[in-house]
Structure formats: C-alpha cells, structure tokens
Amino acid sequence: MKIEDEIKSTVPLDISKKIILNVLYTQNVITENFNEILKPYEISGEQYNVLRILRGQKGNPANMCMIQERMLAKTSNTTRLVDKLLLKNLVTRNVCPDNRRKIEVLITQKGLDILTEIDPKVVKHESFFSNKLNSEELEQLNILLEKYRN
Amino acid sequence: MKIEDEIKSTVPLDISKKIILNVLYTQNVITENFNEILKPYEISGEQYNVLRILRGQKGNPANMCMIQERMLAKTSNTTRLVDKLLLKNLVTRNVCPDNRRKIEVLITQKGLDILTEIDPKVVKHESFFSNKLNSEELEQLNILLEKYRN
DNA sequence: ATTTTTTATTTGTATATACAAATAAAAGAA
DNA sequence: TTCTTTTATTTGTATATACAAATAAAAAAT
Numbered sequence: 452m453k454i455e456d457e458i459k460s461t462v463p464l465d466i467s468k469k470i471i472l473n474v475l476y477t478q479n480v481i482t483e484n485f486n487e488i489l490k491p492y493e494i495s496g497e498q499y500n501v502l503r504i505l506r507g508q509k510g511n512p513a514n515m516c517m518i519q520e521r522m523l524a525k526t527s528n529t530t531r532l533v534d535k536l537l538l539k540n541l542v543t544r545n546v547c548p549d550n551r552r553k554i555e556v557l558i559t560q561k562g563l564d565i566l567t568e569i570d571p572k573v574v575k576h577e578s579f580f581s582n583k584l585n586s587e588e589l590e591q592l593n594i595l596l597e598k599y600r601n
Numbered sequence: 602m603k604i605e606d607e608i609k610s611t612v613p614l615d616i617s618k619k620i621i622l623n624v625l626y627t628q629n630v631i632t633e634n635f636n637e638i639l640k641p642y643e644i645s646g647e648q649y650n651v652l653r654i655l656r657g658q659k660g661n662p663a664n665m666c667m668i669q670e671r672m673l674a675k676t677s678n679t680t681r682l683v684d685k686l687l688l689k690n691l692v693t694r695n696v697c698p699d700n701r702r703k704i705e706v707l708i709t710q711k712g713l714d715i716l717t718e719i720d721p722k723v724v725k726h727e728s729f730f731s732n733k734l735n736s737e738e739l740e741q742l743n744i745l746l747e748k749y750r751n
Numbered sequence: 752a753t754t755t756t757t758t759a760t761t762t763g764t765a766t767a768t769a770c771a772a773a774t775a776a777a778a779g780a781a
Numbered sequence: 782t783t784c785t786t787t788t789a790t791t792t793g794t795a796t797a798t799a800c801a802a803a804t805a806a807a808a809a810a811t
Contacts, residue, residue, distance in 0.1 A: 453747060459671050461657055466739045467727035471631060473746040475673050478628035480750055481621060483676070486769075495769095495796060507611055515760060521609050523625050526633070526799055530761055535796080552759045552806045577617035583751055589616045592745040596623040597603060599742060600630055601733055636799075645766060645799095665790060676769055680791055685766080702776045702789045 470599070481580065488572045492565055494539070497524070499569070501532050502541060505558035506566055512555035514547065541565065620749070631730065638722045642715055644689070647674070649719070651682050652691060655708035656716055662705035664697065691715065 454473045455464060464472070485496055494502070504521045505513055518529045533556055536542040541562035547553035558566075581589055604623045605614060614622070635646055644652070654671045655663055668679045683706055686692040691712035697703035708716075731739055 452751075454743075458673065466736070466743060467724075467731035469743050470731060470739060470746070471727055472673065473743055473750075474624060474627050474631060477624050477746050477750045479674050481624060483769090497797065516758085523608065523622065524629050524798070528761095528798075531797080550759085550807070554760070574617075577621055580749055581617035581620060583749055584745065586616070588745055588748070589620060591741065592749060593604075593616060593619050593623055595734065595738055595742040595745065596620070596627050598738070599730055599733055600623075600627045601602075633799090647767065666788085674768070678767075678769090678791095681767080700777075700789085704790070 474596075484579070485576055488569065488576055492569060494536075494541075494565070497522075497527055497532055498536055498541075501529070501536060502558060502562050502566055505542060505556060506563060508558075510557075512545075512547075512557050514553040514555060516553075518556065536562070624746075634729070635726055638719065638726055642719060644686075644691075644715070647672075647677055647682055648686055648691075651679070651686060652708060652712050652716055655692060655706060656713060658708075660707075662695075662697075662707050664703045664705060666703075668706065686712070 454460075454469055454476060457476055458472065482496060489496060489499055500522060501518060504518055507521075515529045515533070518533075519525070519527065522529070533542060533544060537544055539561075541559055543557045543559060545555045547555045584592065604610075604619055604626060607626055608622065632646060639646060639649055650672060651668060654668055657671075665679045665683070668683075669675070669677070672679070683692060683694060683704075687694055689711075691709055693707045693709060695705045697705050734742065
C-alpha cells in the first residue's frame with residue numbers, strides 16, 4: 452500500500468515528503484509488530500534493546516554511557532530502563548570499584564534465558580519484512596537509507 | 602555512517618537486521634531534527650501532525666476517527682492531542698449536531714498562521730535529507746520502503 | 752591543598768505511546 | 782418499544798521520550 456493511502460492523504464505529496472512519511476510509518480509498523488512478539492515476556496522494545504546490548508558484552512559489565520550510545524534512540528533514559536529490568540531480576544547493577552561515578556550493569560542468567568527464548572521469534576520478525584525483497588533490493592535499501600541519513 | 606557504527610555493534614549483522622535497525626534509527630534522526638524546528642512554536646511533532654491533517658480538511662470539520670486514521674502512529678491518543686491544541690487555541694472542538702457521538706474539530710486562524718510560518722522550514726527539513734540522493738534514488742527508496750512494508 | 756571543570760548518573764516534568772476499560776449515543780433486532 | 786450490538790470518544794495506567802536540572806565523584810588547574 453502506498454504511503455498516501457496509509458494516511459488517507461487527499462493531496463498528492465512530493466517525493467521528499469513521501470520518503471519522510473514512509474520512513475516514519477514503516478518504523479511504526481515494524482515496532483507494532485515487534486511489540487506483539489515481546490508482549491508475552493512483559494518487556495518493552497527498549498528494555499529488550501538494553502538486554503541485547505548487555506548480552507553483546509559477553510560477560511563484561513556495561514556502564515550507563517556505553518548502553519546509551521548503543522541505543523537506537525539516543526535520548527532514551529537508560530537509568531529508568533535498567534530500573535525496570537532490575538525489578539524483574541533480568542540485570543544486576545553495582546557501583547564500579549575503580550570509578551565510583553560509573554555503574555556496572557550485567558545481564559543475569561534469567562535475562563539470557565529470556566533472550567534465548569525470544570531469539571527465533573526475532574529472526575522470524577526480521578524475515579517477515581525482508582522476505583518481501585530479493586537480496587539485491589535488500590542491499591540497495593540498506594545503502595539508500597544510510598546515504599539518505601548521511 | 603553505517604548503522605553498525607551508529608550503534609557501535611561489535612558483531613557483524615545480517616542484512617535483515619541491518620535494515621530494521623536502519624529504519625528505526627533513521628526515524629529517530631528525522632524526528633530529532635524535526636523537533637528542533639518545532640521547539641520555538643511549543644508544539645510537539647504529533648500535535649503538528651494533527652494540525653496538518655485539520656488544514657487538509659480545507660474548512661470541513663474532522664472528527665476523532667478521521668484524525669486517527671490519518672495519523673502516522675495509529676495508536677496515538679487523538680483526544681489528548683486535541684486537548685493540548687485546544688488549550689493553545691489552535692483548534693476548536695464541538696459536538697456534531699447530526700450525530701452526538703461525533704466531535705467536530707476545526708483548525709483556528711491562529712493554527713493556520715502557525716502552520717504557514719512553519720511551512721518553509723518543513724520544506725527545508727525535507728530537502729536536508731532528500732538532497733543526499735538523486736531523483737532516481739529517491740524514487741527507488743520510496744518504492745523499496747513500500748514493498749518492504751507490503 | 753583547594754578550587755574549578757569535566758564526566759557519569761540520577762531525578763523531575765511535560766508529552767506521547769500502548770493498551771484496556773468505561774461511557775454514551777446510534778443503529779439494528781426482537 | 783425495549784433490548785442488544787455497534788460506533789465514537791474518553792479515561793486510566795504503565796511505559797517511554799525529550800529535555801533540563803541536580804548530584805556527586807574524578808580530573809585538571811591554580
């Protein structure tokens with residue numbers, strides 16, 4: 452479906468506006484779809500993102516700054532996301548002994564187990580969208596998005 | 602900058618995941634940039650979106666359902682967005698005489714004036730991104746996004 | 752050694768998202 | 782006409798975003 456139809460636009464839009472709307476709308480579709488996957492696990496998309504970053508640390512603790520700069524939304528409030536994960540025992544949080552300003556955050560086994568359970572569903576989610584394009588188109592879309600953003 | 606660098610990914614990502622992250626991250630960049638434009642006018646991106654929809658009605662009142670289905674984020678809470686706009690006298694809200702379940706929302710002259718002031722900045726914002734691609738690439742990006750989303 | 756600046760994190764506040772439940776009027780069925 | 786269903790909107794609650802200000806420890810400057 453064309454973006455004009457998705458937002459029931461009455462006037463024709465120029466290509467610059469269509470692309471902006473298309474990126475914003477596609478993000479919404481992806482996110483809504485992903486939220487459905489996460490619902491049974493009672494974690495939000497941003498909380499999942501933090502867990503994924505922590506797993507990527509492979510046992511090394513992450514501090515708040517590190518998590519922040521790896522987040523997609525650079526203005527996410529990492530403190531409060533970690534608070535929520537802590538309540539669910541999916542992470543641990545301790546003051547760094549070398550630098551008492553820093554906080555060491557680690558994913559727990561329970562956190563790792565949840566990610567392992569979600570993993571195949573994430574792959575399916577990614578395929579659901581990417582299957583609609585052939586591999587050449589996928590590469591092209593990725594290149595164009597990066598060039599568009601600069 | 603490649604998406605892996607933006608999120609400081611340590612492991613190589615496959616193309617399906619890269620595109621998802623790229624769409625989500627590009628949306629964040631576009632939105633942050635657009636928020637900067639709106640800041641002096643003290644309206645949010647979603648409030649701007651409602652005003653834009655109301656202007657598109659060309660004097661005909663819009664009801665909540667109509668606004669909702671024209672929004673980019675289909676789960677936006679239109680009632681509360683209109684509440685905020687009402688407080689700033691940018692819209693009017695009245696019960697529809699023909700169907701007392703429906704609400705007629707209209708943009709005020711003050712609302713139209715603000716949009717007129719913002720218009721050239723929106724064009725500049727759109728160009729800021731689209732200037733990075735030639736017209737063939739723009740068409741291609743638009744087509745690929747729509748095909749990707751289905 | 753004390754003061755200033757920088758760095759890391761937390762807290763506060765307004766707005767928005769996501770989703771469920773409540774309200775209330777209109778339309779349709781018995 | 783009365784009851785039931787559908788439609789349109791509002792309200793409640795938890796979470797997240799956006800941004801500014803506060804806190805506090807480390808590093809640098811005097």
